[in-house]
Amino acid sequence: MNRLDVLFINPGNHQEIYQGLANKYSAIETPTWALLLAQSCRSVGYKVGILDVNAEGLTLEQATQKIGEKNPRLICFVGYGQNPNAGTVSMGGIVKLAKALKESGISTPVAVVGSYVQSLPIKTLEEEPSIDIVFTNEGVYALHHLLKEDVSDPRAWENVKGIGYRKDGKPHLNLPSPVVPQEKMDTDLPGYAWDLLPFRNKPFDLYRAPMWHASYIEENRSPYAAIYTSLGCSFRCSFCMINIINRNDNAEVGVASNYSSMRFWSPEFIIQEFDKLAAMGVRTLRISDEMFLLNQKYYVPLCKLLKERPYGKELNMWAYSRVDTARKPENLKLVREAGIRWLCLGIESSDKKIRLQATKGSFEDVDIRDVIKRVHDADIEVMANYLFGLPGDDFKTMQRTLDTSKELCTLAWNAYAVMALPGSQLYKEALDQGVDLPQEYTEFSFHSYNTKPLPTEHLQASEILKFRDQAWLDYHRYLPFLEKVEQKHGLAARKNIEEMTQVQLHRKICEN
Ligand code: SF4
Numbered sequence: 001m002n003r004l005d006v007l008f009i010n011p012g013n014h015q016e017i018y019q020g021l022a023n024k025y026s027a028i029e030t031p032t033w034a035l036l037l038a039q040s041c042r043s044v045g046y047k048v049g050i051l052d053v054n055a056e057g058l059t060l061e062q063a064t065q066k067i068g069e070k071n072p073r074l075i076c077f078v079g080y081g082q083n084p085n086a087g088t089v090s091m092g093g094i095v096k097l098a099k100a101l102k103e104s105g106i107s108t109p110v111a112v113v114g115s116y117v118q119s120l121p122i123k124t125l126e127e128e129p130s131i132d133i134v135f136t137n138e139g140v141y142a143l144h145h146l147l148k149e150d151v152s153d154p155r156a157w158e159n160v161k162g163i164g165y166r167k168d169g170k171p172h173l174n175l176p177s178p179v180v181p182q183e184k185m186d187t188d189l190p191g192y193a194w195d196l197l198p199f200r201n202k203p204f205d206l207y208r209a210p211m212w213h214a215s216y217i218e219e220n221r222s223p224y225a226a227i228y229t230s231l232g233c234s235f236r237c238s239f240c241m242i243n244i245i246n247r248n249d250n251a252e253v254g255v256a257s258n259y260s261s262m263r264f265w266s267p268e269f270i271i272q273e274f275d276k277l278a279a280m281g282v283r284t285l286r287i288s289d290e291m292f293l294l295n296q297k298y299y300v301p302l303c304k305l306l307k308e309r310p311y312g313k314e315l316n317m318w319a320y321s322r323v324d325t326a327r328k329p330e331n332l333k334l335v336r337e338a339g340i341r342w343l344c345l346g347i348e349s350s351d352k353k354i355r356l357q358a359t360k361g362s363f364e365d366v367d368i369r370d371v372i373k374r375v376h377d378a379d380i381e382v383m384a385n386y387l388f389g390l391p392g393d394d395f396k397t398m399q400r401t402l403d404t405s406k407e408l409c410t411l412a413w414n415a416y417a418v419m420a421l422p423g424s425q426l427y428k429e430a431l432d433q434g435v436d437l438p439q440e441y442t443e444f445s446f447h448s449y450n451t452k453p454l455p456t457e458h459l460q461a462s463e464i465l466k467f468r469d470q471a472w473l474d475y476h477r478y479l480p481f482l483e484k485v486e487q488k489h490g491l492a493a494r495k496n497i498e499e500m501t502q503v504q505l506h507r508k509i510c511e512n
Contacts, residue, residue: 005046005147007072008034009063011079011093012054025500026447027210028055029226030197032288033113033138034078036228038193040140046147050196053097055206060100068106074151075101076143079114087115087241088422089448091124092441098130109151111163113139116441118244119254119423121164125171133157134164136254137247138231140188142177164250173250179263186269192227194276203280211500212383212412213318213342214284216485216493220316225277226286229302230264233290239387241423242290253431256423262295267302271309278311285317285339293321293335293343300331303338315339318383323347324366332378342412343375344383350404354392372408383412388471389464390418393456398464402471406478411485413475416446417453417461417468430454450508462509469505476501 010031031052038048049070053063067075077098079090091114098110111133117124121134132154135142142162149156157165162177180188199205204223214220232246236257246259277285292299306312317340326332326343335343347368349355356365375382386405388398405413420427420437421444430437435454438444443452453468455461475481476497486494 002047004049004070004072006038006041006074006076006143007049007051007067007070008038009067009075009077009094009097010034010050010052010054011077011090011097012052012056012058012063025211025503027213027224028206028208029224029286030194030204030207031055031078031080032192032226032228033080035192035194035197036189037076037078037113037139037143038196039191040189041143041147042193043190044144046144048193048196050193052198052206053093056198060097063097064100064104064106067101068104072108074147075106075108075110077110077112077114079112079116087118089441089445090114091116095128095130095441098128102130107152109133109154111135111146113143115241115244115423117164118247119241119256119427121173121250121254122171122252125164125166132165136162136164136173136176136250137179138245139177140180145177176248176250178248179246182263185263185265189265191269191273192276194225194273194280204277204282209284209286211496213286213316215489216496217489218496220284222284223280223282224284224286225282226288227270227273227277228288229267229270229292230262230289230295230298232260232262234260234262234294235291236260236425238425238429239390239418239421241421241427244423253428254423255425255428257425262291264295264298267298267305271302271305274306274309278309278315283311283314283316285315287317287319287340290320291322291325292319293325293331296331300334303334303340306338307334312337312339316341318342318344320344320346323368323371326371326375327366329374329378332375332380336378336380340380342381342383344385345371345375346385347405347408348385348387349390349393349397350401351392351397354390354397357391368404369408372410381412382408382410383414384408384410386413386415387418388415388468389453389456389459389461391456393418393464394458395463395467398467398471402474405475406480409478409480409484411481411488413472413481415468415471417451417464419444419446419452420454426454447505449506452509462507465507466510469507469510473501 042048077094109132113135117134145160161175164173207224208221209224241256243256243260247254321343420430438452442448453461
């Protein structure tokens with residue numbers, strides 16, 4: 001049998017990232033970029049595999065053994081995930097396993113692609129001796145090029161654009177590589193290698209939706225998959241690092257807002273991926289696009305195709321929208337008919353000044369109450385997202401945001417304490433200003449014990465975090481919310497939420 005050219009590894013350190021939420025409540029997503037890269041490399045003739053350490057719940061020893069048995073020419077960790085911070089927090093799992101591989105005597109080169117290494121390639125190579133190669137953007141062309149060479153010989157890395165490695169013991173970045181251009185999306189990123197995912201009894205049963213997406217009912221959570229129909233975002237919010245994926249330079253520190261752009265698969269192409277998932281029994285899906293409801297030229301034809309599919313009526317999907325593009329009733333009707341039952345809206349703050357400053361004026365100022373009403377009128381539920389600790393926030397503005405969220409009383413609610421995520425403008429500014437930034441990867445996790453959010457000019461990080469955790473509890477114990485859930489999804493759903501609020505997150509910075 002031919003040797004595997006590359007094994008893509010989705011790392012796992014779920015427990016450290018989510019604490020008590022890991023066992024039952026956190027979502028487990030299909031590893032989108034491992035699937036895209038695997039399919040892309042396979043389409044140009046390479047033999048590929050995927051090891052999902054997270055979904056399979058493998059220990060370090062088990063993962064090391066499996067990788068050793070597969071004996072690929074290149075080991076490629078893929079560090080992205082279901083939250084914007086996931087690329088950074090996944091580095092904890094990547095480094096632990098990479099070290100274990102080296103210690104076990106496996107000499108295959110270890111590469112990493114993901115948002116953290118895209119943002120900080122030099123720092124990664126300086127601090128992580130177990131990582132041999134980093135990709136400075138999404139890595140599609142660099143991988144194709146690298147696999148053409150004798151990967152085991154570091155001299156062969158010198159001509160590969162879009163990678164970094166240690167040369168004469170020092171971190172070195174080759175010339176940058178382009179990302180896949182819009183006109184080549186269907187051919188150079190030709191879909192997802194779904195067939196390579198592990199499963200227990202039936203496809204996709206190791207993956208599970210967030211509780212809210214499943215109407216808070218455990219049995220509705222699997223099988224589950226996540227899919228992008230576009231990449232990137234046209235905006236430049238200061239706290240966001242999403243666009244680091246589009247990086248096309250080799251500056252020492254990458255800043256996402258320098259590379260904001262969107263690329264789309266054609267609706268006729270991407271619908272085939274939905275067809276494949278439907279044929280494998282998946283009806284519960286996340287459309288992971290950063291801004292699905294933005295460009296009507298793409299989402300309207302895709303929704304029309306989905307609406308006509310025989311499985312269309314059975315779909316339960318969620319997608320992101322800007323608050324100012326989720327307003328046209330005819331589009332909302334179409335979106336609902338396409339099987340999108342939830343829209344995830346980034347409301348961020350009820351304070352207009354704070355919101356507009358953080359989103360760099362990206363959004364038209366809209367009446368959020370009106371938007372939510374229109375979405376609800378189209379029979380679509382809302383997952384409302386808020387941020388606490390944005391520049392300018394103090395206790396009063398955070399309380400107003402919480403009060404507004406209760407007034408809106410959406411069927412799903414989440415909030416994060418703002419963090420300077422590597423790759424964001426906020427991170428670069430904090431670095432330049434000498435702010436005390438997280439040193440450990442898990443300090444970047446929103447849910448971890450040692451999480452370390454950013455202070456504001458008025459509030460310490462611990463004050464923001466305490467407020468966020470209490471606000472999460474307040475909302476999920478808020479009677480009008482619980483009654484609404486019970487009315488819509490039944491008593492079992494309400495009980496599951498009440499049970500979920502018993503899980504206590506421990507926070508190091510709040511202990512003193
Ligand atoms: S609109 Fe959303 S995805 Fe786009 S830059 Fe802002 S936070 Fe990031």
